[in-house]
Amino acid sequence: MSASADRFGKVAVLMGGWAAEREVSLVSGQAVLDGLRRRGVDAHGIDVGRDVIDVLSRGAFDRVFNVLHGRGGEDGVIQGALEILDLPYTGSGVMGSAIAMDKYRTKLLLQSLGLPTPGFALIHDDADLTAAAELGFPLMVKPALEGSSIGMARADDPAQLRAACAQAVEYDSHVMVERWVSGAEYTAAILGREPLPLIRLETPHAFYDYDAKYHADDTRYLIPCGLDGAAEAELQALALRTFDAVGATGWGRVDILMDDEGRPWVIEVNTVPGMTSHSLVPMAANAVGIDFDELVWRILAQTLEAA
Numbered sequence: 001m002s003a004s005a006d007r008f009g010k011v012a013v014l015m016g017g018w019a020a021e022r023e024v025s026l027v028s029g030q031a032v033l034d035g036l037r038r039r040g041v042d043a044h045g046i047d048v049g050r051d052v053i054d055v056l057s058r059g060a061f062d063r064v065f066n067v068l069h070g071r072g073g074e075d076g077v078i079q080g081a082l083e084i085l086d087l088p089y090t091g092s093g094v095m096g097s098a099i100a101m102d103k104y105r106t107k108l109l110l111q112s113l114g115l116p117t118p119g120f121a122l123i124h125d126d127a128d129l130t131a132a133a134e135l136g137f138p139l140m141v142k143p144a145l146e147g148s149s150i151g152m153a154r155a156d157d158p159a160q161l162r163a164a165c166a167q168a169v170e171y172d173s174h175v176m177v178e179r180w181v182s183g184a185e186y187t188a189a190i191l192g193r194e195p196l197p198l199i200r201l202e203t204p205h206a207f208y209d210y211d212a213k214y215h216a217d218d219t220r221y222l223i224p225c226g227l228d229g230a231a232e233a234e235l236q237a238l239a240l241r242t243f244d245a246v247g248a249t250g251w252g253r254v255d256i257l258m259d260d261e262g263r264p265w266v267i268e269v270n271t272v273p274g275m276t277s278h279s280l281v282p283m284a285a286n287a288v289g290i291d292f293d294e295l296v297w298r299i300l301a302q303t304l305e306a307a
Contacts, residue, residue, distance in 0.1 A: 005040040007301060009062025012087075014078065016047035018152045019070030020171060028275035029067040035296040036065065045219045048073065049160045053081050061302045064089040065296070066272060071145060075101035080219055088303035092271040096247035100269040104144045104176045106246055110266055112246055115238070117255075118179040123165050132177040133158055141165055143172035154180065178267075183259040186225060188239035188286040189273070191251050191298065195236035196284035198225040221280070223287045235264055242266050250302050253281055 013036065029045060036043040045053060048068060048286020064087050068078055076098035082089045092100065097224070100106055110117045119203055120131040122144070132139065141164035142152040151171035155161035161177070168175045202220040220231040225232060239254035248271050255267040273281045274298075285295045 002108050005042070005233050007304060008041050009302065010060060010167050011036065011063055011065055012056060012059060012061040013043050013045045013065045013067060014052070014255070015045060015067045017073045018049070019072050019074075020146055024274055025067060025073070027071065028279070029294070031245050031277075032065055032137045032296050035271055035293040036300065038293050039297050041297075041300070042233070052078070053085065054086065056082075061087060063087060063300070065273060065300055066090050069212055069274065071101070074270075076144070078285045079209035081257045090299050090303055091247045091250045092252065096249055097271050099246040100248055100252075100271045102174075103142055103268055104174065106269060107176075107178075108244065109245060109255065114266055115242055115245060115266055120176055123175040123177055125288045129158070129161060129165065134159060135179045137161075140178045141168050142176050142178065144174035144176045145172045162193065163199055178271075181257040181259050181265050183257055184226075186227075186235060186256045186258065187280050187284075188236055188254045188256065189281040190240065190253065191247075191281075191285065191290075191295075192302065193205050193240070195239050196281075197223055197287045198227065198232050199223050199280055200225040200236055200285065202225075204259055219278075221283055221285065228239040236264070238264055238266065242269060249280070252298050261296055272292040 011032045011246060013029055033043050033045045064082055066073060066078060066089050072078060074097055076094040076173050079094045079097050083094065085287040099109065104122050107117050107120050119135045121128060121135065122153045123129060123132060137156055139161060141153050141155055141210055151168045153164035153167060155164045164165055165175050185201045186198045187201065188198055235256055239256065242254050243252060247268050253270040253273040257265045257267055259265065273279060275282060282292050282295055
């Protein structure tokens with residue numbers, strides 16, 4: 001270890017897990033592990049299983065870099081375990097993680113605070129399908145507790161709505177329907193208290209789905225995002241207000257759509273975003289001269305500030 005890396009001690013990089021996003025998490029985790037090691041950090045990768053508390057206890061770790069995506073890692077569960085173990089960890093705490101992971105409750109909170117988010121409904125039965133249709137087609141159907149666009153689909157009519165909900169329920173018993181917003185999609189990465197440059201996402205797919213995120217070569221990531229300085233600053237400020245509203249801290253990402261009339265709509269908050277070659281936070285950081293290794297160093301350094 002380099003002298004400056006000594007202060008981190010022995011670091012566990014948590015990845016994998018048991019959620020639907022397991023494979024993405026393994027790729028993200030390996031990238032983080034490699035980046036930390038290149039900077040001289042004594043980092044150790046852990047493919048998380050149900051015995052993770054025992055593994056961490058026996059490993060004599062000093063802190064944790066959490067790269068677990070989805071349930072078990074991004075929803076407050078691992079955060080609570082780490083609090084009990086008194087291990088400093090990256091990213092949001094128990095409350096912020098739990099709220100942000102639940103798309104439905106995030107939107108309830110945003111709505112109550114007057115932050116702009118598209119109309120939505122939770123689906124339990126056929127009566128809810130009828131009520132959801134009143135939001136107006138097209139609609140976006142989402143498992144409320146999944147990430148990476150897993151289980152999401154666009155519905156253009158009642159038959160597609162029913163089919164999309166049946167597909168989504170395979171991933172989560174809580175299914176949310178959201179009013180479709182036509183317009184440009186932006187994402188705002190947040191590092192500490194600073195929003196990074198916005199990225200505009202363009203894809204020939206119906207929306208920025210799993211394939212567009214992780215596999216497609218025709219997805220476009222525009223930095224600069226094409227907005228003028230004032231408009232970009234306005235969306236960055238909205239992203240930070242949203243991040244604060246759900247109690248998120250440390251680092252993360254807020255996704256925003258801007259409709260054809262120029263009105264912004266917050267879609268969701270990600271508290272453990274992807275860190276793969278296609279991922280958005282590293283792209284945004286690189287736009288201001290923060291390379292990947294420096295990015296993971298800065299995220300890990302936040303655990304020293306919290307200690």
